Amino acid sequence: MKKYYQRVSDKVLLDHLESKGAVLIEGAKWCGKTTSAKHIANSFIEMDRPDMTDQYQQMARINPANLLKGEVPHLIDEWQIATSIWNAVRYEVDQRGEFGQFILTGSSVPANLDESMHTGTGRIVRMRMRPMSLFESMDSNGQVSLNDLFDGKDISSTDNHSIEDIAFLICRGGWPAALNRTEKVALRQAFDYYDAVVNDDISRVDGVKRDSERTKRVMKSYARNVSTQVSLETIRSDVINNDIETFDKESLYGYLNALKRIFVIEDSPAWNPNLRSKTAIRTSDTRYFVDPSIAVASLGIGPKDLINDLELMGLIFENLCVRDLRVYADASDGSVYHYRDKTGLECDAVIHLRNGSYGLVEVKLGGDKLIEEGAENLKKLAERIDTEKMLEPAFMMVLCGVAPFAYKREDGVYVVPVTCLKD
Numbered sequence: 033m034k035k036y037y038q039r040v041s042d043k044v045l046l047d048h049l050e051s052k053g054a055v056l057i058e059g060a061k062w063c064g065k066t067t068s069a070k071h072i073a074n075s076f077i078e079m080d081r082p083d084m085t086d087q088y089q090q091m092a093r094i095n096p097a098n099l100l101k102g103e104v105p106h107l108i109d110e111w112q113i114a115t116s117i118w119n120a121v122r123y124e125v126d127q128r129g130e131f132g133q134f135i136l137t138g139s140s141v142p143a144n145l146d147e148s149m150h151t152g153t154g155r156i157v158r159m160r161m162r163p164m165s166l167f168e169s170m171d172s173n174g175q176v177s178l179n180d181l182f183d184g185k186d187i188s189s190t191d192n193h194s195i196e197d198i199a200f201l202i203c204r205g206g207w208p209a210a211l212n213r214t215e216k217v218a219l220r221q222a223f224d225y226y227d228a229v230v231n232d233d234i235s236r237v238d239g240v241k242r243d244s245e246r247t248k249r250v251m252k253s254y255a256r257n258v259s260t261q262v263s264l265e266t267i268r269s270d271v272i273n274n275d276i277e278t279f280d281k282e283s284l285y286g287y288l289n290a291l292k293r294i295f296v297i298e299d300s301p302a303w304n305p306n307l308r309s310k311t312a313i314r315t316s317d318t319r320y321f322v323d324p325s326i327a328v329a330s331l332g333i334g335p336k337d338l339i340n341d342l343e344l345m346g347l348i349f350e351n352l353c354v355r356d357l358r359v360y361a362d363a364s365d366g367s368v369y370h371y372r373d374k375t376g377l378e379c380d381a382v383i384h385l386r387n388g389s390y391g392l393v394e395v396k397l398g399g400d401k402l403i404e405e406g407a408e409n410l411k412k413l414a415e416r417i418d419t420e421k422m423l424e425p426a427f428m429m430v431l432c433g434v435a436p437f438a439y440k441r442e443d444g445v446y447v448v449p450v451t452c453l454k455d
Contacts, residue, residue: 035206035212035401036067036071036220037064037151037164037168037169037170037211038168039064039068039084039161039164039168039455040165040167040168040359040360040362040363041057041068041161041359041362041363042068042071042072043161043363044156044362044363044413045068045069045072045135045159046072046158048157048159049072049105049131049132049135050131051131051157052131052132052154052155052156052157052361053125053126053128053130053131053132053133053134053155053156054121054122054133054134054135054155054156054157055105055134055135055136055156055157055158055159055346055352056136056137056138056156056157056158056159057069057075057135057136057138057159057160057161057297058137058138058139058141058158058159058160058161058295059139059160059161059162060139060140060162060225060294060295060296060322060323061225061228061233061294061295062163062165062207062208062209062221062225063161063162063163063164063206063207063208063209063295063322063323063380064161064163064164064208065137065138065139065161066078066107066109067208068161069107069109069135069137069353070107072105072135073105073106073135074102074103074104074105074106075103075104075106075379076102076106076107076108076109077099077102077105077106077107077108077109078109078110079108079109079110079111079113079117080109080110081190085113088114089113089114089272089281090115092114092117092120092386093114093116095380096114096116096117096119096120097120097124098119099114099117100120100121100124100134100222100432102135104132104134105132105133105134105135106133106134106135107134107135107137108121108134108135108136108137110137110138110139111135111136111137111138112139112140112141112309116138118136118156121134121136121156122155122156123281124168125155125156126155126243129269133290134156134200134295136156137416139294139295140233140236140237140293140294140295141237141293141324155347155355158214159362160295160362162206162278162298162322162323162355162359162376163205163207163322163323163325163355164207164208164211164357164359165206165356165359165360166206166352166356166450166451166453167356167360167453167454167455168206168359169206169211170430171201172356172438172450172451172452172453172454173189173191173451173452174453175187175188175189175438175452175454176438176448176452176453176454177187177453177454177455178357178360178361178364178383178391178453178454178455179364179455181391181426181427181429181446182364182385182389182391182426182427183349184426184427186440187438187446188437188438188439188442188450189438189448189449189452190436190437190438191435191436191437191438191439191451191452192436193449193451194283194372194431194434194435194436195339195397195398195433195449196335196339198345198349198397198433198434198451199335199338199339199345200215200219200335200338200443201451202324202325202328202336202338202345202348202349202351202352203219203222203324203325203328203333203334204218204219204221204222204223204325205222205323205324205325205326205328205354206323206325207221207222207225207323207325207448209221210222212278215234215341216402219334219335221325222323222325222326222328222329225325225326225327225329226251226330228327229247229251229291229294229296230244230248230251231249233294234247234290234294235290236288237290237293237294238290238293240286240290240358242286242287242290244300246271246279246283246287248330249271250267250271250284250287250288250291250423251291251296251326251330252330252331253267253270253271254267254297254319254327254330254350254443255257255321255326255327255328255330255331256270256331257319258319258320258321258324258327258347258348258350258351259316259318259319259320259347259348259350259351259354259380260319260347261314261316261318261319261370261372262289262319263315263316264281264284264285265281268280268281268284271284293391295322296321296322296326297319297320297321297322298320298358299317299318299319299320299406300315300317300318300320300354300368300369300370300381301317301367301369301370302315302316302369302370302371302372303379303382303384304315305371305417305418305422306417306418306421306422307416307417307418308415308416308417308418309416311373311374311375311416312373312374313371313372313373313374314372314373314374316372318370320351320354320355321351322355323351323355324348324349324352324355327348327351328348329356342397345397346395346396346397347432349395349397350380350395352367352450353380353381353393353395353431353450354380354381356450356453357381357383357393357431359455360453360454360455361383361385363454363455364385365385365386365387366383366384366386367384368381368382368383368384369381369382369384370382371392371413377409377413378393378409378411379392379393379409379410379413380393380394380395381394381395381431382394383435388422388423389423389426390425390426391425391426391427391428391429392410392413392414392425392427392428392429393429393430393431394406394407394409394410394429394430394431395430395431396430396431396433396434397432397434398433398434398435400401403430403432403435403447406430407428407430407441407443407445407447409429410429410430411428411443414428427446428443428444428445428446429445429447429448430446430447430448431449431450431453432446432447432448432449432450433449433450434449435447435448435449
């Protein structure tokens with residue numbers, strides 16, 4: 033029997049089922065939504081089953097209630113293939129008046145969600161699932177908990193991952209199909225995902241035919257600018273420089289919106305704290321893929337290429353860390369932001385919980401000099417925050433790729449290898 037890898041999102045799903053009639057799990061294809069949902073569901077129907085899809089679609093139009101029968105929680109996989117199921121689920125939840133009835137999964141946001149479809153507010157709750165974090169794929173020892181950092185607890189761990197190990201983990205990504213495979217097969221998964229996106233998924237999401245070569249250029253430009261606040265106009269210009277044809281803003285937005293709707297890219301919004309001085313905060317989003325391996329595949333490179341370009345590796349490593357922080361933050365009702373002001377002071381990740389607590393995180397590939405630089409940045413930002421109007425940071429952390437220990441410095445800043453972290 034194939035091993036099931038516990039997901040951090042499993043706890044989130046169970047919590048939602050306890051308080052809502054239905055849960056919609058959204059996220060990139062191949063990230064494990066169906067496997068995770070089946071692990072918890074007591075019955076299921078797969079809408080994308082080739083020999084049944086047409087019949088399921090007809091049934092969804094004629095009598096969708098037939099598709100909702102089964103022991104609860106009942107899973108409807110790839111529900112967006114027949115969007116009328118949404119209203120049927122919402123209505124059935126109302127009729128039953130009980131929580132934990134349905135799980136819906138989807139790898140894209142349907143294009144034809146219109147006014148005839150109710151929001152589902154109060155009945156259907158949405159949750160995001162991402163490719164596996166290092167803790168979920170068992171590449172992190174999990175000896176440092178994000179929750180412990182918020183609680184101010186002592187930490188201690190050792191780590192022996194090399195720069196080569198980190199390069200491999202970036203390129204392999206968090207795809208479940210890549211686990212326990214040979215290096216060659218593991219590294220192939222991200223490229224297969226990339227091929228599916230550019231040749232099929234980006235057009236299938238809304239029925240608009242998009243050129244695969246244009247898609248490749250857009251994704252390559254995004255990858256070149258990953259972990260930066262580069263403007264969309266810069267990305268458009270970059271695409272034009274590699275394309276003799278015109279490519280206007282509307283075209284770019286169409287491609288990027290499609291990539292967002294199939295959960296390929298997931299930018300990080302700016303954090304806007306109360307500051308002691310009137311420092312202008314930059315509001316541009318930071319550009320990220322949902323998984324760092326997509327950036328690698330978009331550039332057509334591998335682990336050795338990253339080792340030979342440590343500046344690029346540092347940027348894509350930041351994407352890996354943000355992926356993991358998002359997975360861990362979700363389990364604590366948290367969100368991940370970034371900070372940058374007009375003076376150039378940055379904070380790569382701000383984890384903000386619903387209760388107002390927040391942690392400041394700088395991402396550094398490794399090395400004493402870079403760790404020191406990250407710690408100083410964190411302390412400068414903490415000094416600018418007006419603690420009369422908001423809480424002090426619960427913690428400050430330099431999240432590393434290569435470091436022998438996880439520990440708390442004398443100045444209070446934590447230093448943690450990402451391969452020691454968990455939710």
